[in-house]
Amino acid sequence: MPAAGSAPVCAADIGWRNRVHCEDALQGLARIPDGSIDLLIADPPYGLGKDYGNDSDKLDTEAYLRWTEQWIDAALPKLKANGSLYIFLTWRYSPEIFVMLKQRMTMLNEIVWDRRVPSMGGTTRRYSSVHDTIGFFARAKDYYFDLDAIRIPYDAETKKARSRSIFVGAKWLEMGYNPKDVWSVSRLHREHKERADHPTQKPLEIVERMIKASCPPGGVVLDPFMGSGTTAVAARRCGRDFVGFELNADYCRLIAQRLDALALVPMPEDVGETPADVAATNVVKKVKATRAKAKRKAKVVKNTEETKAEANEQVSG
Numbered sequence: 001m002p003a004a005g006s007a008p009v010c011a012a013d014i015g016w017r018n019r020v021h022c023e024d025a026l027q028g029l030a031r032i033p034d035g036s037i038d039l040l041i042a043d044p045p046y047g048l049g050k051d052y053g054n055d056s057d058k059l060d061t062e063a064y065l066r067w068t069e070q071w072i073d074a075a076l077p078k079l080k081a082n083g084s085l086y087i088f089l090t091w092r093y094s095p096e097i098f099v100m101l102k103q104r105m106t107m108l109n110e111i112v113w114d115r116r117v118p119s120m121g122g123t124t125r126r127y128s129s130v131h132d133t134i135g136f137f138a139r140a141k142d143y144y145f146d147l148d149a150i151r152i153p154y155d156a157e158t159k160k161a162r163s164r165s166i167f168v169g170a171k172w173l174e175m176g177y178n179p180k181d182v183w184s185v186s187r188l189h190r191e192h193k194e195r196a197d198h199p200t201q202k203p204l205e206i207v208e209r210m211i212k213a214s215c216p217p218g219g220v221v222l223d224p225f226m227g228s229g230t231t232a233v234a235a236r237r238c239g240r241d242f243v244g245f246e247l248n249a250d251y252c253r254l255i256a257q258r259l260d261a262l263a264l265v266p267m268p269e270d271v272g273e274t275p276a277d278v279a280a281t282n283v284v285k286k287v288k289a290t291r292a293k294a295k296r297k298a299k300v301v302k303n304t305e306e307t308k309a310e311a312n313e314q315v316s317g
């Protein structure tokens with residue numbers, strides 16, 4: 001089990017993969033080999049004054065942006081040539097940070113995470129902000145991206161509307177559609193079953209989508225600001241490795257607990273398949289079954305027509 005705990009772990013001594021190191025990311029990143037990471041998921045303090053049991057979210061604008069540039073320059077060399085980055089931000093600093101990143105990488109998307117905040121109260125002198133801004137960047141043109149792993153199945157109504165024989169077994173209909181750049185996923189409110197004791201915990205659904213699309217099976221995901229360990233948990237659930245850092249020792253213990261709880265559930269590698277593999281196999285099975293059904297139906301229709309024709313011949317004969 002990964003060594004996430006109150007005592008800092010020295011990566012140089014015991015290897016750096018599948019561990020959350022309880023230390024400052026700037027310090028720890030120096031020990032990760034350059035060019036070893038498939039995917040970087042960063043959910044840094046947003047510069048909004050949140051209490052993470054430390055002062056990390058209480059810097060003034062200038063210091064915050066200086067610190068951001070520092071960790072970006074420490075983290076990016078760790079990516080493989082075909083690696084990519086997702087960064088969670090809000091509208092407050094995304095303009096400045098996107099400009100910083102665009103000088104170093106290619107921007108692929110600005111994803112809007114609609115947190116599905118219910119309509120109650122909110123600000124009165126401007127519009128209530130209910131989304132996070134996620135930047136998606138790649139190092140090079142041939143970045144890894146597995147669209148089929150994250151397709152969204154069409155609902156029953158859409159499929160029914162496309163039930164004419166020309167659509168039967170159509171790949172696009174069976175495989176589902178590609179996610180758009182607005183992701184509507186409920187935030188983890190206090191009663192949510194996924195919720196751990198962290199003020200800005202992200203939903204697994206979001207982080208797992210990033211991992212399935214942008215990290216190959218067996219690859220490694222780096223998260224410099226682990227918080228409650230969502231990236232580590234998501235990576236394990238998707239059959240990928242992880243590495244990360246977290247300053248707050250209480251959160252490091254929380255991460256260890258979340259990973260321990262996962263150990264009780266069979267992991268994809270235990271059964272020899274990742275969830276993406278299972279999903280892909282299911283889609284293929286479904287396409288085959290639908291085609292076989294269509295073939296059987298066509299055969300029945302043909303037989304019926306032949307029988308009718310024979311009967312007619314007999315009648316007319």
Ligand SMILES: C[S@@+](CC[C@H](N)C(=O)[O-])C[C@H]1O[C@@H](n2cnc3c(N)ncnc32)[C@H](O)[C@@H]1O
Nearest residue numbers: 024025043052056201202225227228230246247
């Ligand atoms: C926005 S939260 C991450 C939440 C996480 N994505 C989750 O789902 O739980 C940012 C975290 O970064 C940690 N942090 C802040 N500065 C850090 C640093 N220099 N090194 C490592 N961790 C840091 C904070 O303690 C906080 O838990």
